[in-house]
Amino acid sequence: MPSAKRGIRIAGCSGGFSDRQRAIGDIAKNCDVDCIIGDWLSECTMTLHGAEKVQNEKLKVEGKLSKEVAGLFDPTFMENLIPALPHMQSKKIKLAVNAGASDTELLAKLVEEEVKRQGLDLKVGWINGDEVTDTVKRLYGEGEEFVSLMTGKPLKDWGYDILCAQCYLGGAGIAEALRQGCDIVIAGRVADAAPTIGAAMWWHGWDRETDLDQIAGSLVTGHLIECSAYVCGGYYSGFKDLMDGCENIGFPIAEVNVDGSCILSKEPNTGGEISVGTVASQLLYEIQGPLYYGSDVTANLEGVVMTQLEKDKVLVTGVKGLPAPSTTKVGITAFGGYQAEFHYYIVGLDLEAKAEWTERQIRKSIGPTAIKELSCLKFSLNGYCPENPRNQEVATVDFRIFVQTKNKSLVDKSTLDVPGFNRWCMENFLQSCPGATLGNDQRQSEGKVYYEYFVTLLPQAEVKHQVELPWASKSIPIPVQKNVRTDYPRDQKSYETENPVDLDSFGPTTRGPLGWVVGGRSGDKASDANVGFYVRHDDEWDWLRSLLTIDKCHQLLDNSDKGKKIERFEIPGIRAVHFLVRDHLDRGFNSTSEYDTLGKNLCEYLRAKHVDIPNKFLRRGRF
Structure with missing residues (x-):
């Protein structure tokens, strides 16, 4: 454990697979930081990676897959990391990321091979335990209801078969990996804030059983920087004031203090800003209520206070910690079926009547028998024509036809192949409303696979959270802390304001x-x-x-x-x-x-x- 006389400086270098690839290299080369963290995962990517892993395993069993294939994690991660490695070693910068997706061990091996190729001395570890498909299936078979966090309905009412399941791990494993001497920690589905929590726990030596306010502060810090440039002006309501430099919004740096408070700043010589406005905006992103749950701690957000210390420097205080829940969130993926969409473009006057004309024609083409086999058939008119439009483009709106079905081939030889759904829409073109036209790219009208996602809770005691240290030939289990709560409700406290003003x-x-x-x-x-x-x-x-x-x-x-x-x-x-x-x-x-x-x-x-x-x-x- 390093000296904790000062806070740990943590840079957030990725908010997802779509983020800029320069981040890790530029931060490692140009900034004074102790640790770099990044988030490459989401409910979307975990579903796709998990489904790909299941498909690969099936092909292996059938002897149709001769080698590992891409798709189990973000393929651009290595491009991001490779330029940073020499700077990380020379400046003793740690790295903790959740880029491992559905094959964390494989990505850790690739990182280790690249370290050796560059002749560097960096120890790589990885976090195991987020893959819980067999556990979920076993518990479900034993009668566990698995109630949806969103709808409150049980898994048995979902109507889909479990394909894969991954749960959210906390930061304790990352902290242990850093304590054991890892320079790089590769995780899969840890919570978005977990890399920051793990780095801060390691640096300050916090105890998960007692240091709840401090760890809760790092949980909020992790939430603030895990989406990288969001907290520096991305998606900011005041974006018009940040036009100068918007081509290169900077990445955030958070100094997490020993008391759990943090001071946010950003990469120098970049666009955007760190202000109470940008930081408050990010705090409000993707939260669910006054309590922000993590596997290590629960943070109460109601007391958060932000203070502008100087330009591009904001102090965040007031976070209070409560015990972590005895459960953790788990996402269950299922094969949903096939979906397709078709777009008409209509223009000018009487848009609602034109949309009704088109919808009635297409419903006639599909026919009532095929309609019954569609799990979703949705017609939507998107946009409007302003009065006295200034050009033809602003007067043009999108009329979208969206379909989903469990079976790509429907009755009466109907299908989501082309021709099929595409033909149902296309054949009405010469009978269309006035001004209707078609786009010149019809690829969306071909049925493609989609997946359903079910979010529920899994007891933390059922998770085999482990730190894997290949360089030491050692695995270290991470037990659930004793100080957890079992009485957190699905629906959080909700209230109107006290003493409203006239x-x-x-x-x-x-x-x-x-x-x-x-x-x-x-x-x-x-x-x-x-x-x-x-x-x-x-x-x-x-x-x-x-x-x-x-x-x-x-x-x-x-x-x-x-x-x-x-x-x-x-x-x-x-x-x-x-x-x-x-x-x-x-x-x-x-x-x-x-x-x-x-x-x-x-x-x-x-x-x-x-x-x-x-x-x-x-x-x-x-x-």
Whole structure:
């Protein structure tokens, strides 16, 4: 364990497989950090990697797979890591990432081979235990219900067969690997914040049984930096002020102090910013309620406070820790079937009538027998033509036809192959409404495989969490801490504001978009969507918390409101109101029929809705 006289400086260098490949190399070369962390996984990628692993194992048994193939983890990870390795060794920088996906051991071997190829002396370890398919199947067979965290329905009502399952591990294994001398720790499905937790636990020597506030602080820090540039201005409501330098938003650096507080800054000489606004935005991303659960600890978010110390430097304090739950989240993947989509483009006047004309024609072509075999048939008109449109493009909208079915081949020789669904839509073209046209790329109309994803809980005691040290020929088990709680409910505390203020007391108002004075961020957890809103000034806080009730959220959702349960809580220290919109995303990314596959669009839709805004707030300037 290093000296803990100062905080550990941790850089967040990846928020997913789509992030910039320069990050690890540039941070290792140019920045003063102690550890680099990165997140390469999501519910989407875990489903795809897990399904690929099952398919590969099947091919091996059948003798049709002669060697390891790509697809079990992000293939670009090595490109990101290779330039960084010499700098990591010379500057003694540690690395902890969850890039291992569905074959952590294989990726660790590749990293070890690259270290040797470069003639370096870096010890590589990996984290084992997140693969729990057999455990879930056994417990399910023994009568475990496995209730969905999103819908509350049991697994038996899901209607799909378990293909694979992976659970979320905490940071304790990463901390142990670093204590044992690892320079690089490769993990699979650890929680997004786990690499930061593990690095901070190792550096400060925290005890999982007693140092709950400190570990909870590192959990929140991990949440803030695990999405890399999000906390530095990506997805920020005030993005218009950051146009200068937006081509190269920087990556975050967090100094985690011995008391669990952190100071956030960013990579020098890059775009974006670290401000209370950008940091508050990221705190509100993908949370579920006042309690933020991890396998190591539970963090209470209601007391979080953020202070702007200077330009690009924000202090985060006030996090309180509670025992971790006795369970951990587990994602179960199943083969869902096949899906396809077809797009008409229609333009100008009478769009709703034109969409109805087209839908009626296509339903006739499909026929009632085939329609019964479709698990999803959805027609959606997306966009609108403004009055007196300035050009033809803005007057053109997308009419989307989306289908899903368990069987690619339907009755009466109907199919999602081409021709098939494609033909059902295409054959109506010469009978179309006026102004209808087709895109010149019809590949989406070919049926493709999709997967269903079921999120539930697994007892931590059922997980075989281990640290693997190939260089020492040693495996170290990571037991569940004694200090865990079994009584956390599925539905968290939800409440309206105390002592709401009469909105008329704020004086004259102007009708306009909520987002003129309110920032926010939204995201997803399977089929749940979350959205948080914040304001920049103290007197605006009383207005925001009094305005944004649960009923008001339903009202703002308008025609997008599905009538599902909405939960609410507040974080006064960042002047924020948070809502969890239950089961809003039609099953989540892997199988959703929505345009908003990740819940990221929800906040900006709601910020565009009109409310009565006090004129005195508008005089300060708008987002």
